[in-house]
Amino acid sequence: MTTEVTTTELQAFTDDWLGWYRAQEARLADPHGFLAITGLHWLDDRPQRFPDAPGTWHTGRDGVVVHLDDGEELVVDGTPVRGEHRFGVLAERSGVDAVWKDAVIEVAKRGGHDIVRPRHPDAPLRAAFTGTPAYAPDPRWSVTGRYVPFDEPRPTTVGAAVEGLEHVYDAPGRIEFELNGRQLSLTAFPGHGAGRLMVLFTDGTSGVTTYAANRVLAVAPPAADGTVVLDFNRAANLPCAYTDLATCPLPPAENRLPVAIEAGLKIPRERGGS
Incomplete structure (x- = not known):
């Protein structure tokens, strides 16, 4: 019985991820994307x-x-x-x-x-677009964290994919979480939609199997107790992963994670990915 439930849950998890992946690809391949x-x-x-x-x-x-x-x-x-x-x-x-x-x-x-x-x-x-390579979805890369708001939003300057350009975000807080036995945290920026957050990060796969400069993860609004879910299976590429005609922000220094997160979208074929 337990195996059946686990299999069913895994299938639902995979189906949800496939819906997200297909939506990402559709936006990217839009006639005016x-x-x-x-x-x-x-x-x-x-x-x-x-x-x-x-x-x-x-x-x-x-x-x-x-x-x-x-x-x-x-x-x-x-x-x-x-x-x-x-x-x-x-x-x-x-x-x-x-x-x-x-x-x-x-x-x-x-x-x-x-x-x-x-x-x-x-x-x-x-x-010429044929789709983006990705890791197979795995529930172990979906972790629960805790959102810790700052007393006041912190203006945070980050670099950009275009040399000499800078972006400034008002970071509202950070997300603390544990992964593979390590205590980690990510500075969060405002996301798209009320209460939503986004994190820009790199990790041990950056420049190896995932795009070197950055990845982005959208985060749903924190629960009343600050709980958030970081589903790294949905770590996405920003436009600069595909084209030099983008001005994407780079992660703040503290968001360079010292672990390899083998989840999410990989290096696009347009950048030599396979």
């Missing part, structure tokens, strides 16, 4: 033209501006625009997607800099 990016263009006060986007672009105190040529059109928030369009001042880590024919022109702010990042469905990287 990160694999569709064809350029990373840094804006300043000089008008610039780019081969993979319409118009002439610049930025300044009042934010990003594009001047479209006659016959050129962008669709912003469902509204066609021609001539001059002002995107305004963008907040850090925010962006606007402007539709151009079958492409999307991402206008965003990263590390204090305004960028234009076109996404074309026929981008070679996307066209």
Whole structure:
């Protein structure tokens, strides 16, 4: 009876993981996902033209501006625009997607800099994508930890996949946990959604079987007693694992774990993974 329950639970665990994995891959391979990016263009006060986007672009105190040529059109928030369009001042880590024919022109702010990042469905990287290698899911890599909030959020500066760029996060706390008999902790950053957290980390597999620079793990909101689940089977790659046209953050120094976590997504084939 126990074996049957254990088998059933393992199957449910595997099925849940497969649902997560397929959703990750679908987002990545979306016609306008990160694999569709064809350029990373840094804006300043000089008008610039780019081969993979319409118009002439610049930025300044009042934010990003594009001047479209006659016959050129962008669709912003469902509204066609021609001539001059002002995107305004963008907040850090925010962006606007402007539709151009079958492409999307991402206008965003990263590390204090305004960028234009076109996404074309026929981008070679996307066209050649065959999926991301991953470790088989194993419940032993899903561990219970405890979230310890800081008295006040701590501004934490981290590097980026792009040399010279920095990201600043207000870290709300850390997560303490035990793995393979070792007491460990990870500084947590705000995640996507109310109360959710994310951790950026490296470990003993980084640069061996998993991407060298970083991995990311989403964490559900802590329970009332601070309990959280760290399911390292769902350790994901950031876009910089696939393309040099990404500005991904690097983990803070304290999140470089001294253990090998053989779980989650591996080095993408685009970076020589197998």
